[in-house]
Amino acid sequence: MQLNAIGVIRSTLKQRTKAPKQGSEGAPDAWLEVRSGVAQALDGIAAGDEIVVLTWLNRARRDVLKVHPRSDPRRPLTGVFATRSPDRPNPIGLHPVIVRRVVKNRLRIGPIEAIDGTPVVDIKPVLCEIQKSRVP
Amino acid sequence: MQLNAIGVIRSTLKQRTKAPKQGSEGAPDAWLEVRSGVAQALDGIAAGDEIVVLTWLNRARRDVLKVHPRSDPRRPLTGVFATRSPDRPNPIGLHPVIVRRVVKNRLRIGPIEAIDGTPVVDIKPVLCEIQKSRVP
Numbered sequence: 001m002q003l004n005a006i007g008v009i010r011s012t013l014k015q016r017t018k019a020p021k022q023g024s025e026g027a028p029d030a031w032l033e034v035r036s037g038v039a040q041a042l043d044g045i046a047a048g049d050e051i052v053v054l055t056w057l058n059r060a061r062r063d064v065l066k067v068h069p070r071s072d073p074r075r076p077l078t079g080v081f082a083t084r085s086p087d088r089p090n091p092i093g094l095h096p097v098i099v100r101r102v103v104k105n106r107l108r109i110g111p112i113e114a115i116d117g118t119p120v121v122d123i124k125p126v127l128c129e130i131q132k133s134r135v136p
Numbered sequence: 137m138q139l140n141a142i143g144v145i146r147s148t149l150k151q152r153t154k155a156p157k158q159g160s161e162g163a164p165d166a167w168l169e170v171r172s173g174v175a176q177a178l179d180g181i182a183a184g185d186e187i188v189v190l191t192w193l194n195r196a197r198r199d200v201l202k203v204h205p206r207s208d209p210r211r212p213l214t215g216v217f218a219t220r221s222p223d224r225p226n227p228i229g230l231h232p233v234i235v236r237r238v239v240k241n242r243l244r245i246g247p248i249e250a251i252d253g254t255p256v257v258d259i260k261p262v263l264c265e266i267q268k269s270r271v272p
């Protein structure tokens with residue numbers, strides 16, 4: 001089970017310690033640059049779409065099974081599968097974002113807390129009850 | 137970027153061709169068996185929780201960049217990143233499900249369209265606007 005990057009995040013956020021924990025917590029917009037070899041897989045994505053970006057959190061620790069949620073030592077140790085901690089056996093990030101613009105093989109997206117250089121491994125449309133009848 | 141299975145789906149669905157396209161389209165409940173080595177990462181997950189299960193769709197084709205959405209030839213070819221097609225460069229499945237029961241290192245979850253034997257690579261709590269203030 002080998003992931004290949006399909007793109008990369010280009011963001012003004014350069015350090016993990018300065019990134020918010022979720023996109024909704026004050027994160028900026030960023031560019032998602034898709035590799036030219038897979039750019040045609042973007043066909044059908046347009047400004048205004050809600051998508052989920054899957055990233056590989058390459059700074060994360062994979063040997064951590066319990067954390068204090070939100071790095072708050074007052075909270076009891078909790079299994080990482082019950083949290084959104086980036087430290088987990090397979091550090092895949094899920095980022096629901098809005099597409100602001102599409103410029104060839106680049107998507108302007110946000111808000112997103114992923115830092116500059118984070119590899120992107122997949123992009124999916126958001127499915128919700130209302131959309132199910134029309135989203136492919 | 138190497139994924140290691142953290143568990144496996146045990147389902148009555150045995151064939152991809154018989155699986156619904158989404159869990160909400162008549163899929164059954166299933167068991168998610170977590171490897172004993174990472175079982176403590178489940179700590180904090182309880183019956184009634186909404187979680188997202190990430191799977192590795194090991195029967196998918198990774199060289200497909202465009203598909204007819206929902207396998208309907210009348211629909212125009214669309215980039216896989218604008219669809220939920222299992223065929224895509226990194227065939228990660230996202231399955232929002234409800235936890236029905238927790239029995240040691242096994243979660244009864246559903247509804248879920250993943251077929252029997254599908255490797256599981258991550259489990260995350262669902263974040264939505266209402267929950268953000270209380271979910272870790």
